[in-house]
């Protein structure tokens with residue numbers, strides 16, 4: 001039962017914390033102690049990660065200590081009670097009751113409790129001693145390797161005692177790596193057992209397997225090797241092996257080496273790169289070693305998918321019951337949950353899954369049990385139904401043109417009915433067959449083996465052949481089918497199926513859309529002792545609570561909120577809403593007005609004025625790729641672009657993600673060059689798109705972003721059938737507030753979240769300064785302003801005329817101080833070299849990943 005009164009005055013911290021960091025840690029501490037669901041808001045650059053680490057780990061160590069003391073007191077009490085009752089039982093009882101029965105029951109319960117407490121204490125001590133030994137004494141660590149062989153015989157569970165754990169998850173690998181580096185810098189680095197989890201794609205060290213590239217193929221190949229290993233063990237145990245060439249096994253997957261690596265992982269804090277290095281040195285697989293380290297670790301660092309998706313959670317061995325979960329960078333949590341639980345199947349995948357499963361059934365017909373054969377037939381029947389919905393037929397060439405086109409949105413029940421599969425119990429097929437038989441893995445591994453063999457043959461025969469075979473080796477369609485089946489078992493109201501019929505069957509697709517992410521989040525909230533949802537900005541918190549917490553059954557009394565301002569001095573930021581341009585043209589970028597030449601000319605003039613007075617880098621965000629193309633070609637035609645190029649070198653967001661790094665480094669280099677020579681150019685201007693490749697995960701700190709310009713409001717495409725369905729679902733199921741329907745609020749929120757992400761790129765630390773220009777009179781509406789992060793909103797001024805706004809922008813330059821960069825977000829400030837500045841943005845740019853890529 002959570003203790004209501006626990007608090008702490010001081011927290012171990014690598015330097016004197018700011019006031020807001022102290023407050024953050026105190027609020028976090030009590031939220032964890034009281035088992036709350038905490039919504040924690042702290043702008044980027046305020047040392048949020050370090051506050052999370054020091055606050056949460058201080059609580060963990062206090063909580064463990066309290067548990068230890070309580071257990072010791074209970075043990076003492078139990079032993080005392082046992083000796084007293086033994087003494088009493090030797091004196092004759094005056095009561096007529098058969099006391100010996102009560103006595104016996106009571107004593108047994110006491111004895112059991114005492115034994116359990118003693119066992120727990122022993123396990124805890126053993127674990128701590130072992131970790132201590134690994135941490136402190138390298139020689140002993142190696143001496144232990146010899147002893148490990150005895151331990152290896154024992155089941156790993158023997159060593160686990162119920163240790164309290166904190167699970168920390170974030171969106172991207174770079175964010176996870178940054179968090180681990182912060183732990184390494186914190187005062188807890190020596191005492192904490194931390195494990196970082198990743199997919200096989202991140203952690204595999206077998207070069208032959210790594211080379212396969214795609215996550216699915218790496219998974220399949222690794223699983224195939226595991227299967228070979230078990231067959232080999234079988235063979236060694238005396239079972240006769242079938243004829244044929246020996247199958248390969250992974251040399252890095254050996255029980256003893258894995259256990260040694262697990263111990264080393266628990267003894268020192270490692271990030272993914274360090275895990276790979278350690279794995280290569282010790283010839284043991286980091287993927288499996290880290291999984292072994294999950295139960296005894298105190299802090300588990302992992303990507304969203306592994307903790308928010310129940311099936312992945314189970315497969316990984318993550319157990320949230322009674323533990324603490326911290327979800328960082330959670331501003332898009334609702335979308336992330338919907339995305340993780342949505343599933344899509346293309347016509348090609350359906351046809352391939354059907355053919356693979358039919359081949360499997362034909363081949364093993366005589367060996368399969370009748371019941372299993374029946375399940376396989378049911379799966380084939382469902383796949384045939386899905387293909388029929390797309391207008392095709394199994395067995396026909398999927399490239400043949402179909403005369404059915406268009407998109408249809410169906411409820412789950414209607415979809416099942418339309419596909420004529422409503423008579424199949426998908427729950428049963430999933431639970432009784434997919435899960436137990438692991439058919440998807442079997443089919444994909446089998447297919448992989450045969451395709452892989454022919455691939456090798458082709459590869460040696462001719463180059464063209466190898467390319468063809470390479471194309472065949474793609475993600476396992478049976479796994480996709482299983483995921484889609486799982487999605488269809490959601491309740492009818494919570495999801496929809498979108499049927500896209502294209503020209504051919506192979507291009508068509510069926511997609512499951514989750515409308516109510518709270519259903520999947522509810523389980524997490526129920527299991528965990530406390531959940532902390534943290535982000536730079538969580539606005540609007542009331543909508544967030546409604547959609548994800550209240551809908552998941554969390555009461556107001558379990559929710560704790562914390563929000564803090566920024567650590568930068570007020571004069572270092574100038575956010576302003578611009579309602580009209582230099583020639584008095586009102587700025588109204590609604591769909592009807594934004595294409596007018598007058599609007600585009602006026603925007604050009606605004607940018608030109610800004611570029612005249614702002615030094616260094618200016619980043620200009622457009623609401624969409626389409627509009628950015630249109631306005632830039634307009635400026636090209638009327639000469640505005642050439643005028644801008646006289647002041648700043650112009651860069652554009654690249655079309656391909658792999659070109660982002662190059663554009664960023666050139667942008668950065670240009671700004672550095674311009675700062676050194678005083679001829680002509682004053683810096684660089686970058687055209688980017690909201691929600692594009694440069695609006696998240698990339699920092700435009702210091703000279704890289706002295707002004708961020710937001711042209712118009714990036715509302716999502718309201719005509720999209722998926723968004724419309726989501727809006728009408730919310731209107732139907734969530735309460736209306738403030739005179740707006742939840743659907744309308746969703747549109748506004750999506751827009752403002754995207755704006756907040758983009759404008760938050762500029763101020764990254766205490767010594768940074770920048771101006772933010774919001775070009776559209778609609779930003780001045782109180783409802784819209786209220787959705788800006790508090791620390792920006794409080795300092796925002798609205799200008800109906802351009803003149804005073806321009807004067808304010810000029811003042812920022814006059815007040816600005818020399819570039820003093822705060823390295824690593826917290827702690828002492830120091831001058832940072834241009835090279836390391838470049839490295840910082842590069843790291844952020846190259847490691848961005850999506851939640852689904854980690855499946």
Ligand code: SF4
Pocket residue numbers: 200203204205206209221222223225250251252253285286287288
């Ligand atoms: S066991 Fe580990 S190293 Fe070997 S193939 Fe699998 S993931 Fe890669």
